[in-house]
Amino acid sequence: GEDVEQSLFLSVREGDSSVINCTYTDSSSTYLYWYKQEPGAGLQLLTYIFSNMDMKQDQRLTVLLNKKDKHLSLRIADTQTGDSAIYFCAEKGGGADGLTFGKGTHLIIQP
């Protein structure tokens, strides 16, 4: 089946930028998403990007997509303690309805 890979942990200092990376295998991906999950909570949609876009910026968030390498990244500028959470990368294939999720990246903020 299709696969989405992420690093399990990322540690950054408060105020620095965080870059969370994701790779996927489905060449027919149409949409790619970033979700945030805080402890014991559901998923919050942060942003998404269409597969024909290279970049999308939304306030502190910047998404970069390299479709050739099947690589997606999420950059959080000026990382704050409230950004501490698990960030999931997900993709929607051309034929499928449901999303395929990565295992999530734990973002740890150091004071």
Next chain:
Amino acid sequence: GAVVSQHPSWVICKSGTSVKIECRSLDFQATTMFWYRQFPKQSLMLMATSNEGSKATYEQGVEKDKFLINHASLTLSTLTVTSAHPEDSSFYICSARGLNNEQFFGPGTRLTVL
């Protein structure tokens, strides 16, 4: 906008009983909803796609007779875990599909089967 609710937020039940979980889109109509389960420190795994007015589509390995899905209206889908056993204990999350194919997730339901 795009709020999805789930009820209950947590439930504890005895082995062998059935549990119903509701998923509602509060401010939009959703012809398609999805049910996922998430084990501790794991990713979300799609269980089934729920389509309003038709039968749900189950992912491989998910027993349709055990996980009954009913999508009776454009704002409500229900998941019933029948004859629940301890191995069914998990975090069940639903989502509703928006106009741009994004999925808006509910807050999840934690099921514990004793």
